Amino acid sequence: MxxxxxxxxxxxxxxxxxxxxxxxxxALAGRRVCVIDMDPQAHASTHxxxxxxxxxxxxxxxLVSGRPMVEVRRRVGDNLTLIPADINLAAAEVELxxxxxxxxxxxxxxxxxxxxxxxxPGDSSPQSLDDSYDYLLMDCGPSLGVLTINALAxxxxxxIPLQPHFLALHGLSKLLETTAxxxxxxxxxxxxxxxxxCLYDATTKLAQEVVTxxxxxxxxxxxxxxxxxxxxxxxxKIRRNIKLAECxxxxxxxxxxAPKSTGAADYAALAMEVMGDSAPVRVETARLMxxxxxxxxxxQTTVQPxx
Numbered sequence: 591m592x593x594x595x596x597x598x599x600x601x602x603x604x605x606x607x608x609x610x611x612x613x614x615x616x617a618l619a620g621r622r623v624c625v626i627d628m629d630p631q632a633h634a635s636t637h638x639x640x641x642x643x644x645x646x647x648x649x650x651x652x653l654v655s656g657r658p659m660v661e662v663r664r665r666v667g668d669n670l671t672l673i674p675a676d677i678n679l680a681a682a683e684v685e686l687x688x689x690x691x692x693x694x695x696x697x698x699x700x701x702x703x704x705x706x707x708x709x710x711p712g713d714s715s716p717q718s719l720d721d722s723y724d725y726l727l728m729d730c731g732p733s734l735g736v737l738t739i740n741a742l743a744x745x746x747x748x749x750i751p752l753q754p755h756f757l758a759l760h761g762l763s764k765l766l767e768t769t770a771x772x773x774x775x776x777x778x779x780x781x782x783x784x785x786x787x788c789l790y791d792a793t794t795k796l797a798q799e800v801v802t803x804x805x806x807x808x809x810x811x812x813x814x815x816x817x818x819x820x821x822x823x824x825x826x827k828i829r830r831n832i833k834l835a836e837c838x839x840x841x842x843x844x845x846x847x848a849p850k851s852t853g854a855a856d857y858a859a860l861a862m863e864v865m866g867d868s869a870p871v872r873v874e875t876a877r878l879m880x881x882x883x884x885x886x887x888x889x890q891t892t893v894q895p896x897x
Contacts, residue, residue, distance in 0.1 A: 593726040594783070595745035600761045601732035604751040604788030607834055608860075609729035610637045611853070614843035615861030617669035621724040624663070626673040626696075628741050629731035630680035638666045639841030642676040650678040652699050653740070654685050659703040667843075671723070683736050693776055696740040700726075734768050742772040747783040748817070754787055754800040766818055773817045782818035786860065790827040801827075826860040828853070 596609045606629070613623045627634040627649060635642065642648050651657040652673070659673060666672045686692040703722075728741040742748070748769055752758050766782065773780045785804060791797050804823055811819050828834075829852050837847035844854045 591723050591726055592747060593728075593745045594747045594749055595728045595730060595738075595741040596749045596751060597730045597738060597741065597765065598751055598758075598761070599732055599734050599738075599765055600753075600758060603753045603758060604786070604828060605732075606633045606637060606729050606838075608749070608751045608786055608788060608828070608857075609634055609727050610838075611834070611844045611857040612861055612864065613670060613725070613727050614667070614845050615857045616725050616864070617667060618845060618858075619861055619865065620669065621865070622669050622671075622722065623725045623727065624671045624673065624723045626726065626728045626741075627675035628679075628696075628728050628737050629675060630677060630682075630737075631731065632675040632677065632679070633838070634729040635672060635674040635676070636841065637838040638670075638672050638843070640664065640666060640672060640674045641841075642674055644676050644678055648674050648676045648678065650676065650682055653679075653682050653695050656699075659699050679737070686736050692736055693739050694743050697744040700744060734765070739768075739772060739776075742769060742780060743776045745777070746779055747781055749783060749786055751786045751788045752804070753789045754797040756796075756800065759800060759803065766816070769817045780817055782821040784822045784824050786824050787827040790829050792827075792829075824860060824863055826856060826863050828856045828860070831856075 596605050596612075598605055609625060613625045617623045625634060625638065632642070647657055647662040649662065652659050652662060663671050663673050686695065689695070691698075728745060730738045730741050750762070750765065752762065769780060769782055785808075787797075787801060801823060808818065808821050808823065811821070813819065831851055831853035833848035833851040834844055834853040837844050840847055844851065844857060848854060
């Protein structure tokens with residue numbers, strides 16, 4: 591299972607949009623995907639049609655009260671599972687401040703996430719997390735606090751959504767420093783896989799210059815001992831598309847809301863790239879994914895157990 595933290599301490603760069611729609615695209619491609627909403631604003635949960643009122647268990651209960659994660663997860667689509675968040679998660683930063691080992695609470699909770707729901711027919715033995723999912727995507731809030739550090743301590747890979755302007759590049763160095771620190775002290779296998787360019791407009795000179803500068807920076811890191819030594823700018827760039835901004839208000843991913851849009855095409859192609867397919871295969875498979883009917887999941891306010 592690939593465990594991927596999707597992080598940028600700057601808000602509004604496309605973290606949640608990328609997490610949700612990449613997860614949906616991977617699920618459409620037949621991969622089993624689990625999304626963990628690490629943001630107290632719970633935007634990923636809302637985007638996937640789940641709104642909690644604070645009275646049902648969420649990720650907060652897992653991190654603070656030690657509740658088994660299998661009790662709070664819910665299925666939100668074919669091959670797609672969510673560990674939802676709510677506003678209570680904002681208190682976790684304070685409540686965990688004095689807890690020994692607070693940086694690895696999420697990792698330990700995931701290690702204990704076993705159940706029989708995904709066992710083969712006739713086999714009731716508990717399945718580990720690695721047996722249950724192919725991808726684990728963690729949507730992190732716009733900060734580098736305890737919650738984000740937990741995601742970095744859990745992940746094997748980091749994806750960085752980035753809006754192509756120079757202020758976004760400014761904050762990138764701080765984020766990379768944080769990944770290096772976590773890699774040295776907590777999670778030695780952590781690597782930065784790549785940067786996802788979001789809100790891209792190929793007609794502007796600025797966007798092209800930022801991508802060129804970013805490629806040059808990453809190129810200079812080749813052969814060094816930093817976590818981003820092998821990072822790349824993903825070939826697929828997420829273009830500006832109003833449909834991507836509209837679909838969260840309907841609690842739907844882009845494939846359910848506007849499967850013919852450029853946003854759907856871009857995230858389908860990104861999923862193919864993440865899975866390692868070559869460019870021609872990405873294009874053809876993305877086209878087939880867009881032709882696949884997507885079931886619409888209505889908004890949920892109560893726990894839907896995974897069966």
